[in-house]
Amino acid sequence: MLKKGYILLFTMLVYTTWPAFAQVKPNAFTISDDQMILYIDLHLKRAEIDSLLHIADIRQVNIDNLIKGNFNDLQKNGWTVGRKGDILMLLKPLAELANNPQLRPLMITAEMTKHDRNPGYPNDDVKYGVNNFIRQNVHEVPSGATRFFLPANLKAKRVLLSGNFNSWSTSKGIMLKTDSGWIYDIKLDAGEYLYKFVVDGRWINDAGNLMKEDDGIRDYNSVYFKYNYVFKLKAYPNAARVMLAGSFNSWNANQIVMMQSGGVWVRPMYLHEGHHTYRFLVDGKWITDPGNPNTINDGSGNISSSVLNIGEPATFKLSGFANAKNVFVAGNFNKWRPDELRLFKSGNNWVLPYALPAGNYAYKFIVDGRWMTDPANPNYCDENGETNSFLAVKPNHTFVLKDYGNAHNIRLSGTFNDWNEPGWSMAHTGDTWSISINLKPGKTLYKFIVDGNWIIDPSNKLWEQNQFSTGNSVLWLER
């Protein structure tokens, strides 16, 4: 009698808990008895099974195979598979967490979250900037330097200027005391800068500056744009309102106001290097810049815009080919369109000045339909199996390798080109190999490839270990 009672109870228990398995989604991934267990209900949709696998970080497993009962992929990954009807149980011992233990919690959490945003450092592709001060504490001085001024605080012992231009140093940037405040002069290139002051160890914002940027820790950094261009409209002195709009501000006609200065409308600003188009809006009417002969037809209707190239243009030059009819240049900067950038004849050469923002580019000439690399350029780069000519606009670092006079070819590879293989080829003069490239500020890792062998830079004592235990050379560029 007792036995029956128990059996009944048991079956009742099983039947009441069994349905729980089918709705197992909320706790599909659990840990019990020192095992990680992932429950997969095979009745679920593909996408749901996929997301369950994702939760347990199970990759490269064919879901079809799974449904058919082929568990080879899983077993290869170290999972044991159990099955209760249409519920799969994937098990792995928890002790797996002890494989390759990391010494410091610091190293574990540092790997966890990688942020794309880099608060404290301006976005590379800010196209333009206009300052906005209540009280202008940052000025350009005749020497060409930018002067930062912190008013008052005369009792302070030590005042520093800290910003992305000195890697947010809290030891350099020591400001000079004057009778009304503190000053610091620094030579800056045109661009966007973020800064703060440090007064006796305490962070202080520039109260006179209305341009702010979130610093990522519940406060803000002050923003300063060093200008490099002045838009001028030498007409319509009696107009009520003149606005400027262009490709650099997404043609927003309500954003940039022109100011009157001695009968001329002006707008000084920072404009990112490269190619821009713009127009003025004079009392509601759009006009191109009468002082600028370069216009372009937008292709969208009958409107034309004025064209502006900022920055020293790179000049593409091809010598010879006197009998060619059409010479073009194409590269990754114009999506390799072969009939867009035409070179014109100038003496014995074909030339085209073209404004490109600082960076590293690949290009080729197209002479009467035939693609060719630049015969005058010893630096090459490979992309998708094609060998192209290499161009660095505003190169700021030269990599040099000496004493390999007998090597056939030496190439450079690193974080700046995603560890491109075979790498960018270096030019050879005597026993010195070199290439100049444009490096982004911050950390760069690189290696030389000498006749196919990867080596670290023998002249650079900074290097760090990599996953192949062969080391990577380290280079830091001040921001």
Place this chain on the structure above:
Amino acid sequence: MLRIYCLFFLLFTALCSGAVGKNHIHPIPGNISFPGARFIDPDPTGDFNTLVIPIKRVSNLIVIEAKVDTMEGNFILDTGAPYLVLNQTYFRDLPHHNDQDAGGINGEAGAFQTDIRNFNIAELHFDRLQADVTDLSGIENSRNIKVLGLLGTKLFAKFAITVDLFQNQLYIHKLDKNGEIPAAEQPYHDPILKVPFYLADDAILFKASVNDNTMWFAFDTGAETNLIDYRQAKKLMPTLQIINRSKLTGIGGSSFEVIYAHFDKLEVGGRAFINNKVIITSLEKKWVKRLGIMLTGC
């Protein structure tokens, strides 16, 4: 009787060794070494009552600048590290103090111990400091800042430090003869939360509870979130909600696994915190295994 014999034996041997005269050949003693010996680093000095140092924040890490001899740069305040740790990339050439002793390093490839001279955090000056040199490139690459090293608890053993994460300032306080911060120098009063802690093996330990399970915690400013060793998490497992499993890349490119979990109640110093995340992993510190500790970040 036996005792007397022993005594004589001892006296005899003592006399024998004492009796070695000038004309006899002295037995040459072997090398005498004291492998565990350490110089005790001299106390740091500085002309200040309270030092105010600006903090830079890089995600949840606390970064302050310091100077090793002539090299100046960023250091991470890491209360999980016992003393100073230097980044191999920049300090590879320092003299190796003791290659064989992996006590503080647990066999990290290429790691070694050294002594450095002339370490300064603003006006705080260390004449000589013991330091570990190891691979910190992982932090540089994931946080995109140049890291010269980590500042561990021993550096501040003679002081009280206040970390103000609202104003982003670090205060280093000289203590009065009672071991307290002098009243005039106290930057803040009326704490919301006060928790007594123990300093063991240079780790800051305190008691708190997770879902009503009391446990020992280590306060580690280098950990950006809570962590627990999977062996210690066993008792807590039924109360944790597993979020997912993830493979991360460690030093030298090899991978390791962690499990993210969520738990409801963290109670510290009488205050409750809800909505807590924790990483279940394998922690190598010796006291973790002994006491069952969760490390908690800022």
